[in-house]
Amino acid sequence: MTNQAEALKGIRVLDFTWSVSGSTTARILAAFGAEVIKVEWPKTPDAMRFSMYAKDDEPGLNNGAFFNNLNAGKKSFTVNVKSERGMEIIHELLKKSDVVLENFSAGVFKKWGLDYKTLEEISPGIIYMSISGLGHTGRHKIYGTWGPTAAGLNGMTFISGMPKTHPAGWGYSIMDVIAGYTGAFSVMTALFHKKRTGKGQYIDISQVETGLPLAGANLLDFTVNKRSSKRPGFPPGNRSVTSKDHRENNYRGKVGCPHNSYRCAGGGDNDWCTIAIFSDKEWSTFKHAIGNPEWSMEEKYDTFEGRVSHQDELDRNIEAYTMERNKFEVMELLQNHGISCGAVQMNEDLMENDPQLKVRGLFERLKHPLLGERNLIGLPIKMSETQPYLHKTAPLMGEDNDYVLSEVLGYSKEEIKVLDEQGVLWPNDMPKDEFKVVRPLW
Amino acid sequence: MQKALEGIRVLEVGDQLTQFAGKMLADMGAEVVKVESPNGVEARHIGPFYRDEPDVNNSLYFWHYNTSKKSITLELGMESDREKFTGLLAQFDVVLEDFTPGILKEWSLDYDTLSSDYPELIMCSITPFGQTGPWSQYKMSDLTQLAIGGVMAVNGYDDVEDAPPIAPTGGQAANIAGYFAAIGIVSALFYREMGQRKGQHIDIAVHECVAGSTEYSLPYWEYQKTHVKRHTVRHALPNKSSRWIFKCKDDRYILCLNTYLDEKRWRELVNWLASKGMEGELTDERYVDDYFRATNMDNVCDVLEKFCLEHESEYIFHYAQSINLPWAPVRAPEEMLQDPHLSEDRKAFVEVEHSELNQSFIYPGAPYIFNNTPWEISSRPPLLGEHNDEFESYYLKDKALMKTSEKIK
Incomplete structure (x- = not known):
């Protein structure tokens, strides 16, 4: 794979991101072949370096397990940006970079003297992309947001859940993930523009605003039809139509009934499957597939109207069938009849058994010096000429200091030694191997 | 002002899986032409509809995802229309499609066939499972895709009895x-610009995109061989974490995140609670210690629960933010419109004129602010076949062009 052409070969990204959103952007750019230099400082490490560890591992600075996946393909350069000499080195690196990324709170980069105007002066044509909670402008720009905060503010939490109770939201920081993808698309687009015109760009991304396109039909239903999401029956759980009294579209795309999750044999948290039926013809195929049980032959189920009117009863009957069977068995049976049915797959199902992911090779096996050979999540983009791939595991803290200083900036061994002694590259009062965390984040 | 993707022409022969990618390109300046069957893509038949009146030009679901695009109608099942389609290719950079794997090959419109005549062409196929593999012919829907891709396994409740895994609404898989x-697509455009003018095929499987987008879930299996449990509005983790959603006096819910609480923030929080006489036992100095607090978080939650019930969500939100607590109310999407930071300062919503209805409507705005080449909805979503006439002359021109080039050869 290493012989293949790379879309972003020769592009250098100076990466000040941390946590999840910005790091996701940088990870994607690295997979396309960009050289991503993650700028770090051991006294204020990326919290993801200690957010989660492998079983039985002693918490350390370099063996963060989640970090390994999130920061695959990047280089790490440690430098004290709060020192004058350190900031000089950053300026030198900026001159040799095409892109600079950060996801600090609004104002931090500016305080460092690195607003867009200055960046453009230091490095004409540079692309500066920033992800912050609420953006770099506006009355609440200083508000702090983590992934779940942003999802609360932009409606993404609200649109997920059962009717008549509080929302379920998301079991992960969806807005960190989405902001990361949004960032990658924006930088890619800016690079294309720069390639054609030589012009740089300042991209100001608000994590909250990256959610604007994700609830589009929902928002238009309000702005055009004045239909509020704060109505009985919304969100609809896993149904597409809540009841015959509430025939509103629930923004899942096509409307169907039955359309729900059903318990399967086993009794575990994830022994569930989903079934979604979108036409009377599919309903009749479904009945046939499950052996035309007596209950299913009732005329009231023959039409969409009828099925919606008797949805509770219908779902109970279907669940009585699925409860007797394994989720994969149900999925295979119904899929063989062309019915949309899926097993609720948990992490183990996806990583160990999913035959589709195996054939497609989503996971890339890479060796980390402390964590050993591991499966990392590759990019879900198959390209015939410039296939993105992960290149390497996440970097150890400061792993690429020599490369950055000597190869990129042309420093001599002696000059590097002096910087080291001055504490510009690593805090003088902090031994390299004695980092301990009080407790992992999770 | 020049647009980032100005001059790039995209034929979107697709429906619900291609429409968002097409919109992203179109709103950044690419000319995206939707190629639809004479009945229109299925998205046009999906609600909600303008005034709840179903019509091919009334679908709000279609509207949202098809801004800044054009629409032409061709019946690709017919050879004469396929010829028209291939006649367009010389003038287009990208084909974006979401047919069931195999159909384009039947029509000789697959990448291998087209690339021999058009080596610069970039084709992107989006399908539920990709072009290959044992599940590639499985029938999908948003719900099923979220189940099979691992999103549902991590989304749900730990405080509602018998609750199922939950699939969020909004068509998130696509x-x-x-x-x-x-x-x-943009990476392929960039690569093509590098010199060799070489196009390529991009094969996107929704399943892989969803499976790789759940943050901690897969790493927990890879590194700890543990499953994760669903927690209401919080990360799915192997062990139960403390709740952080509470009901406010105005019946709205608020998220009171309890991570990253340092000593300063903690003391300010306790002072705030105390100023309302609702601090409970939290003034106990032992709570300042991160470890003690983490192990006694349920007591903290009880205090916060009572406090939130007594106060309005907006008050709690803004005060909490003033002492650096990253808390937020759970807003319905439409409540963003009332937030002046978004609607006034950031102009996060835009007005789009629908001349056919003599009306303008508010659409969700830019997901990124580019200083040189701003995002823009350049035109409302197209009526079905609205641009047929414009391209009819293309087919003729192309035939003329082809004749000329044959002569040169």
Whole structure:
């Protein structure tokens, strides 16, 4: 794979991101072949370096397990940006970079003297992309947001859940993930523009605003039809139509009934499957597939109207069938009849058994010096000429200091030694191997 | 002002899986032409509809995802229309499609066939499972895709009895795939610009996009061989974490995140609670210690629960933010419109004129602010076949062009 052409070969990204959103952007750019230099400082490490560890591992600075996946393909350069000499080195690196990324709170980069105007002066044509909670402008720009905060503010939490109770939201920081993808698309687009015109760009991304396109039909239903999401029956759980009294579209795309999750044999948290039926013809195929049980032959189920009117009863009957069977068995049976049915797959199902992911090779096996050979999540983009791939595991803290200083900036061994002694590259009062965390984040 | 993707022409022969990627390209300046059957793509038949009146030009679901695009109608099942389609290719950079694997090959419109005549062409196919593999012919829907891709396993409740795993609304499986398709396409455009003018095929599987987008879930299996449990509005983790959603006096819910609480923030929080006489036992100095607090978080939650019930969500939100607590109310999407930071300062919503209805409507605005080449909805979503006439002359021109080039050869 290493012989293949790379879309972003020769592009250098100076990466000040941390946590999840910005790091996701940088990870994607690295997979396309960009050289991503993650700028770090051991006294204020990326919290993801200690957010989660492998079983039985002693918490350390370099063996963060989640970090390994999130920061695959990047280089790490440690430098004290709060020192004058350190900031000089950053300026030198900026001159040799095409892109600079950060996801600090609004104002931090500016305080460092690195607003867009200055960046453009230091490095004409540079692309500066920033992800912050609420953006770099506006009355609440200083508000702090983590992934779940942003999802609360932009409606993404609200649109997920059962009717008549509080929302379920998301079991992960969806807005960190989405902001990361949004960032990658924006930088890619800016690079294309720069390639054609030589012009740089300042991209100001608000994590909250990256959610604007994700609830589009929902928002238009309000702005055009004045239909509020704060109505009985919304969100609809896993149904597409809540009841015959509430025939509103629930923004899942096509409307169907039955359309729900059903318990399967086993009794575990994830022994569930989903079934979604979108036409009377599919309903009749479904009945046939499950052996035309007596209950299913009732005329009231023959039409969409009828099925919606008797949805509770219908779902109970279907669940009585699925409860007797394994989720994969149900999925295979119904899929063989062309019915949309899926097993609720948990992490183990996806990583160990999913035959589709195996054939497609989503996971890339890479060796980390402390964590050993591991499966990392590759990019879900198959390209015939410039296939993105992960290149390497996440970097150890400061792993690429020599490369950055000597190869990129042309420093001599002696000059590097002096910087080291001055504490510009690593805090003088902090031994390299004695980092301990009080407790992992999770 | 020049647009980032100005001059790039995209034929979107697709429906619900391609429309978001197409919109991302179109709103950044690419000319995206939707190629639809004479009945229109299925998205046009999906609600909600303008005034709840179903019509091919009334679908709000279609509207949202098809801004800044054009629409032409061709019946690709017919050879004469396929000829018209291939006649367009010489003038287009990208074909974006979401047919069931195999159909384009039947029509001789697959990448292998087209690339021999058009080596610069970039084709992006988005399908539920990709072009290959044992599940590639499985029938999908948003719900099923979220089940099989691992989103449902991590979304749900730990405080509602018998609750199922939950699939969020909004068509999120296709949304997530849209980002990767758009990223792939622009990377291919960038590569093509590098010199060799070489196009390529991009094969996107929604399943992989969804499966790789759940943050901690897969790493927990890889590194700890543990499953994760669903927690209401919080990360799915192997062990139960403390709740952080509470009901406020105005019946709205608020998220009171309890991570990253340092000593300063903690003391300010306790002072705030105390100023309302609702601090409970939290003034106990032992709570300042991160470890003690983490192990006694349920007591903290009880205090916060009572406090929130007594106060309005907006008050709690803004005060909490003033002492650096990253808390937020759970807003319905439409409540963003009332937030002046978004609507006034950031102009996060835009007005789009629908001349056919003599009305303008508010659409969700820019997901990124580019200083040189801003995002823009350049035109309302197209009526079905609205641009047929414009391209009718293309087919003729292309025939003329082809004749000329044959002569030169």
